[in-house]
Amino acid sequence: MIENFKIDSNEIDKINFINKEDKNFRIENLNAFNSTGFPSKKEEDWKFSDTQAIFSKNFKKLNLDNSNSKETDIKLIKDFDHNYMFLVNGKLVNSEFKFEDKSKIKISNYHEEKFSEKISKNPFICLNHALSNNGYYLEIKEGYKFEKVLVIYNLFTKDLSSQILNNKNKIVVGKNSELHTINYTINRSKNKFINNSYESAILFENSKYKNICIQASKSDGYFHKFSNNKLRSDSNFSSFIFSSGLKFYKQDINIDLEGENSECDIKAALFLDNDEHQEIKTKINHLVPNCKSYQKIKNVLDSEGRGIYQGKIYVKDIAQKTNAYQLSKALLLDDNSEFNSKPELEIYADDVKCSHGSTSGSIDENSIHYLMTRGLTKKEAIQLLINGFLNEIISEIKSSTIRKFVENKIELQIHGY
């Protein structure tokens, strides 16, 4: 049990740790978390997402016990052929790679091996390091390209209530390999709970990793996800974020471009409705020359939706010929909605091309008028315009079956408007 969101140190004893080093690492991180608690808006990185206020408003007590639910029945997506992994409350329970050469894939439960990481400034990461007990490890060996997409079904069970789940995942994509995943979150709990995950990915030379993140439906989940991605030379990382529907979601994405000619792009299309609060925070570190990064974040905010984008591009002095781009756009549909952004550049190299843009505003009245003269009702016109606004991101998904699937999901959200 957590009293005042402080965590008792004997919670750690409940975890099956591998060795003493592991235990010390967990204790150190727990102390770090307890010294600050959940971050408040006084912290610069949390200026727009005051978790202390949000959590204390929505949770009286937090429950650390993991659910013992035996729920495993889910409907697989029928729209396209895919491999799958099946996580229940963060725990890996099943996986099937029937389209792939299984000898090239290594999958297991996650076990931390290195404990050298410094104490993070982000209390959520400390909490995760201290208490994480679930998660997966996925490795694609050298020179293997996935035939079909891998869907990671992330099921949150009915019995969750005021739980805080901590899980940790790691993905390794070997040299010249390619992996394409979809994180598909299904939430059955009608109660509030917190999911705090930590994901790391290493992309070796000339590898590719594509990821799409999408929710099956709306839910009362409060999510925090930190992902740490390291890119070796000529590798390519791409991430699509369509995570609308949660009560709270902060995604903290760190990308280190460590090898020359590596590229990354982050694209997001979000539709946030009543009382939904989502933040995308990125930090792209250009550490070597000739790398490219691209970010495009689009938000549509209705009733009391709050969208936040905090993006930072860091260019080290040796990282000449960097090309970095950052754009955030928001449509505000209601006077109670809010969009905050902080697109930051920190540049120490001179031969670079870095730019960012950020706009927010309402739907163009002239466009609505035009569509209405063509016989659409106002509501239809607005829906069409929102659709067009978000479609710019969705249309960049190459596979047509997956694109259709995503389009349908997003359209459902917009039609609730």
Added chain:
Amino acid sequence: MKNQNINTNQEYKYGFTTDIENIRAPKGLNENSIKFISQMKKEPKWMLDWRLKAFSRLKNLKEPNWQKPKYPKINYQDLYYYSAPKSVSSKPKSLDEVDPKLLETYKKLGIPLNEQKKLSGVAVDAVFDSVSVATTYKEELTKKGIIFCSISEAIQKHPDLVKKYIGSVIPITDHYFATLNSAVFTDGSFVYIPPNVRCPMELSTYFRINASETGQFERTLIIADKGSYVSYLEGCTAPMRDENQLHAANVELVALDDAEIKYSTVQNWYPGDKDGVGGIYNFVTKRGACRGKNSKISWTQVETGSAITWKYPSCILQGDNSVGEFYSIAITNNHQKADTGTKMIHLGKNTKSKIISKGISAGKADNTYRGLVDISRKAKNSRNYTQCDSLLMGNKCGAHTVPYIKNKNSSSTVEHEATTSKINEEQLYYCNQRGLNQEEAVSLIVNGFCKEVLQQLPMEFAVEAQKLVGISLEGSVG
């Protein structure tokens, strides 16, 4: 253009000091030195109480440490908080009575105080260290009912106006340096433009830090009453010194219904030498309130000096249809650090703001744009446009952009754009081909880069500013 040093840095042009005996307050920051300042200024009791209130508040405040440019800790007890040229105690009646040495200093600075005053048509309220020495063109202004004097004089002669407006934009409960200023400010300008008067000339003050170890705490208060207009110029040079000197000025602007204030700054204080030794710390709080309907405040700044510049001239757009503008050029070279930008706080309906910021970074300097655009729920149909461009020269300097954008209103539009790049090689090549040397070419290109901001400056300043842009970057190409 790499690795070929064309020119070593030009020595600081205005680095000289004048020997004038000073009357100083006892060293240190305490109630006694505040009382001393108040007494020297012959201030009424309410002013002293106000200062002491600020001082008691200051005791509970901590120096901020979030900002990017870090500086060695300032020992506030080791500073003099008041120093006045002695010759002023005997009050000169006209320019002829002014200490010739003072006049000589101004001449070196090129201040149009004496014979130049008619030519340039600029009324100068020259501040030598802490006391206003002479104020020209007063009569012509008085005819129109314009009050343009030192703040100390205003406290004595126009207490009602000062009492009403001082601290109304920058309250004594503000941040550390602003509160410090409220407690110990020594001098500065006061401007009041009566209703429906258009100020016939550009008002100007030259600040100059002279005595060693005196931080200068200027306080400027400009009030534009209904339907009036004023353009105010501020320019700064400081002598060459080794110790770091603190400058924490407060500038408050109040624009009432239909009034317009244009505030222009050229700042060229001593930036420290090539290795970053010495230089001024410029921690200034500038804030304007568009209190009335249809009012407008426009800030223009050219920042080339100071070891550390840290200022954010802001506009609080309270009145409906009010307009805030911010045009800025910040040039940093050698070890200079500039963290500057603006805050546009939209509170009234149909308010508009525009931000144009140009940052140029050379040598080992760091240049940061940090700005806030905040559109509140009630600010319907508001509009903001922000553009900030950075230019980098060399790979040891840094250019950073940290905009905060908050939009809480569906009928308002916010746009922000920023780019970072280096000087285009082709443009340089083209200029070289036409017979310009490397430095002239850079100066030309940079001036073009800054054009949007330079255009906003009044004529008198635009020429000086253009020269400054060139001088500041000398030796940085290579």
